[in-house]
Amino acid sequence: MSVPTATPAFTEEWEEWHRGKDARLAAEHGFLAITGLHWLSAEPQRVPGAPGTWSTGPDGVTVELDEGEELVVGGATVRGRHAFGAIPERGGVDAVWGGAVIEVARRGGHDVVRPRHPDHPLRVAFEGTPAYAPDPRWVVTGRYVPFAEPRPTTVGASVEGLRHVYDAPGRIAFRLDGRELSLTAFNGHAPGTFTVLFTDATSGVTTYAANRDLRVDAPGPDGTVVLDFNRATNLPCAYTDFATCPLPPAENRLPVAIEAGERIPHERRA
Known part of the structure; x- marks a missing residue:
């Protein structure tokens, strides 16, 4: 799998992706319309x-x-x-x-x-999500390591007292800034893909404190995957208290600063 280089196309592709993500969030009956x-x-x-x-x-x-x-x-x-x-x-x-x-x-x-309701003030006033500028250094090659059997994993939620249970099919091991790290992966929306919930040293400082989400494409034949942290996104609970988003499992609290992807929404800073 190739790693993107710092080209105008790389930036334009990221900007198109980010505009699309915000458009879905602020759709007529999207999460920002919940009252x-x-x-x-x-x-x-x-x-x-x-x-x-x-x-x-x-x-x-x-x-x-x-x-x-x-x-x-x-x-x-x-x-x-x-x-x-x-x-x-x-x-x-x-x-x-x-x-x-x-x-x-x-x-x-x-x-x-x-x-x-489409006229909900949160949706009407939405001006987009702040994010770090896309940088190819945050595109990291990792390796998917499947578990012998999927592991039912219970995690907390943005609503106090609520619990979610997901099957974790494996973990993703990678190296960043000279450190060996890994993340427990849950099944993604498309077959063979993954979603990773995580926090890092920026959480609560420049990025949303509770969680961020990273989608990962299906691994190659040798288990290779690409982690593009430029596409680390906020979950709906970063914008509204009417979401029930899952929190990351404890082992997905990274001890490094991932200065990439989406930052704390304007709505939470206010």
């Missing part, structure tokens, strides 16, 4: 920014809509009582309510509702 995080129980409750009365139980989430209220779920209009059914962990259903989307999801073993 609240509401934990459901068997007791029916009203949810600010959403219609109806919400509850959950052994059969999953249910909403009781008032007369004249309706949601669009999976393209179908629903009125009165609607059962969303059991939602898998880290899964979710989006219900459309006028110009808003009502997210119904399951996180850390709990059912939640998160209304997403």
Whole structure:
């Protein structure tokens, strides 16, 4: 695998990637549009920014809509009582309510509702995420070392008391500034890829304190991977308190300063 050099193309490619990442974050119904995080129980409750009365139980989430209220779920209009059914962990259903989307999801073993309104001030005022200038020195070649069996790994969350469990298929070993380091990897969104949650010596100083995320492409035939720390990103919890982001496992707290990737959002500095 080749390592990028300090060319205009390298910088332009990074800038295009960063613009795309911020655009997804600030999309009409993206994370910056979330107006609240509401934990459901068997007791029916009203949810600010959403219609109806919400509850959950052994059969999953249910909403009781008032007369004249309706949601669009999976393209179908629903009125009165609607059962969303059991939602898998880290899964979710989006219900459309006028110009808003009502997210119904399951996180850390709990059912939640998160209304997403495009006019939410956090989204409207968003001016982009500050980041270090891209630098090829932070593109590091590593080696993927698979575990004999995937290891269920429990990590904390940005919400106090919440826990997430991920299967860790292996670790990534690499050398940086003369130090031998490694990171536990979780499965990525695409088959064969990885996602790495980490902190480092910049965390809480110039980068977000709780976590950053790095996506890693599938390894080559010899296990070689490329860690491009220029693309270390903030998770949604860096911008909003209505996210349930996982924290890195303890072994992913790097003792070096990774002065690359995204920095503390303007919203948190304010």
